[in-house]
Amino acid sequence: MDDLLADFLTETGEALAECDTALVRLEQAPDDNATLGQIFRLVHTIKGTCGFLGLPRLEKVAHAAENLLGRFRDGLLSATPERITLVLRALDVIRLIVAGLEKAQAEPEGDDGALIEALDAACRGQDAAPAMAVPAAPHEPPADQGAADGGVAANTIRVHVDVLEDLMTLASELVLTRNQLLQLARREENSSFAVPLQRLSHITSALQEGVMKTRMQPIGNAWAKLPRLVRDLARDVGKKIELVQQGADTELDRQVLELIKDPLTHMVRNSGDHGLETPEQRRAAGKPETGRITLNALHEGGYIIIEIADDGRGLQMDRIRAKVIANGLATEAELAAMTDQQIQQFIFRPGFSTAANVTSVSGRGVGMDVVRTNIEKIGGTIELRSVAGRGSTFTIKIPLTLAIVAALIVEAGGERFAIPQISVVELVRAGAGRDTAIERIGETPVLRLRDRLLPLVSLRKLLALDQPTAVDAGENYIVVAQVGPHGFGIIVDRVFDTEEIVVKPVAPILRHLTLFSGNTILGDGSVIMILDPNGIARATGIGTGRAAVAPPAPAVVPSIERTTLLLFRAGDATPKAVPLGLIARLENVARDRMEHAGGTTVIQYRCRLMKLIAMPGIDQAAATQSVLVFADGNRTMGLMVDAILDVVDDRLQIERSADRPGLLGTAIIAGRATDVLDAGYWLRQAYSDWFERTDARRDPHARPRLLVVEDSQFFRDLLAPLLTGSGYEVITARNGAAALRLRDQGLMVDCIISDIEMPELDGFAFLRAVRQGGAWAALPAIALSSRTQPADLATGREAGFTDHVAKNDRDAVLAAVAGALRLPQELAA
């Protein structure tokens, strides 16, 4: 293709996208002169260039559109939606012609008479000026408007993406070669190469970083077409829709950007078409007529988070149910046993669309399953949250770039593997005779790590590598990895260095191996496979709860955080579950060590007495008893159960049941109905009389009083006993508003602990209200959240929080409270 023409096509494509966005903006603010000027210039440039290139059809259409725009700009006509639609139609024709040009390198045949007539009529019609009197288009944009958004172009050049891709590959190869050289140089001391090599190394790193930067693009590029799309959609379906974009300048790798463009478009379209109601419906529901779709992008760690939210009707459960049954995905009885969250997941199934009518816009059954597949293909996740009448939010999390990563090199079964550093939390050396030793629950190896039980995965076993005779018994290294909110340990034989590696995709015939994310060449020239911690977690059931058998329930319920759960049996056959994080240790207690005094059972445990509580109906005849040890503050309590079954990760979604003391309710865990232990209840069983003992030595009024603001009953039930157990008086409130009512009733506390995400009044707003005055204005306040990224911390500090701790971290919560009250921290040994 002619270079000139190629450049024109690229430029025109960009200009058209820009025009679309600007026109929609103009429609909302018809007096925005800067926007108008921008559109005028863009169309004018298109017209001017095609005249130069000899493209008469294109020129005529552009000219007519330019005339109308000129009228707007000169204030002779106002930019009404009808007129804007006309201009947009002209842009569409231009786009059509450009597409034809691209294909055939000549203008396609066609008659634009009607459109041009309509444009001319619009020019004339409103002000009765004869068509001939249309002012000649100025050949230079007015200087004042040009200043607003010129400038950038002078500092940029256009480079073909292929060139950048090649550069990236070369830079990656250079990194590998540099690594090889460094490895060679390490063997030779006092080599005269050392200094220049060091310099080469720095330059390589800088180069690599620079090339990476060229690939970064603002996500706004992927959104550019959306305002137009939403506008057209709104007209087509007779809705009023406002599109809000936040964080459009958030940058990510263009390769990733390309891959999420289509899923994003699809989801926005879905939100507008299915999610939002008609103006009448919205009025009836007491909402503003204009529905809102919010796009939000932000960086979090090595990831970018994209949210697509609407304030519409939420997912229509009855329709989903009907469709599930109609498609035979589940029976009515199965559906009845599922929570709304679980049922919502069906929208990610192939061929699932609930739109009653197939519209031109969406509802063609190619939907969310494709979106999910595309996002998972690039190592991302998608989650869904929907509230009836309030709207739905999709949250997408994807890696920033797919190119170079730091990796830890490990060995298992005589083979070396790379583990991306980003998911490695720490390294632990475990072995017989050490403080840290690998133990087993049933067949599951676990590690006690700082009063936590960490599920372990043997790499050797997982990869079916040679098994030496003493399986996992000798010295081992454990790579503690983090996948989402879940920690787990990978047992390896040896740990080497960390190396920067270039992730190369594996050959197509190996793509089905989900445990590997790629392969690479190490500094010594050997090929090495890169392990994918996500894949390992999936394969072993960590973070999914669907290890071996496919559960009857729908596969995933992504909108609730997963919790690592200990499964056990006590009394009846129904498995019981308790969050592993609450448990300090698991013990097998010999029956003859138990002592009975005054109706309670105790044992001597770590030089103290530990009270044992039996779950009802358990078998107390065997020589040893399985005991779950809870430790809070300096007190310990043992809960006697029949048998420890397993450790799994699953989403804890509890169907509450009121009439069973000691159990919070039932949840589907690893595909089975499971009773969830009310840890608070059992701790209270042990603590109630322990308090009397400890409090006798203390002035009861000296106990600091804490206010826990938390909307989840579950977390309130977990936190309250933990804190009371540590010697605090605890008052709970359901949300910020309820807490403020307590303040207004004159309640005084010593410290506030508040969740962030709560209905009615969230944690940030609540604390801002607290800080504004009143009795609590100067209290220490701890934010309790699952989000502990720097940005969240900053927002928390701004709102007035003095500290910020992760929700599930018992020790951190206690430490933060102690810190806030300046009390010496008492922790179990």
Added chain:
Amino acid sequence: MKMSAALSFAARAKADAGADVFVTLTIAGQRCGIPVGNVRDVLREQAITRIPLAPSEVAGSLNLRGRIVTAIDLRSRLGLAPAATRRMSVVVELAGELYSLLVDEVGEVIGLPKGGIEENPSTLDPLWRQVTRGIHRLDGGLLAVLDVARLLDVRPAPGH
């Protein structure tokens, strides 16, 4: 490297003569041919990294001048017993990816008349038939012409 230069030279020389040009190789005594157009290199024994859980035909991967090449053991692919001797390999390209085919021995480059290829005998072992395009009769015996795409159509091992 010398080998590849020789390859391309031979290929050019013989393609002119209106013949199909093959790189010949031996697997468990059977002479086979691979169209020279597919072949990128011929290697002596290489250090190969094992790939856990890979299909059994995949011997591993190796580093060929900075590119990662997946090694396929043709003995395993054709259901034959593993070789006791040191192996050579032929590097082929398919859809932009390099694969190294492990064979017992790599022979010479020969040109054979285009029309000389005969259909597979119907009694040919199914594994062989799957990957064999046809047979050439040579003076010293038969030459099975292997289809590279079909050789590399390795199905994931069951269970993974």
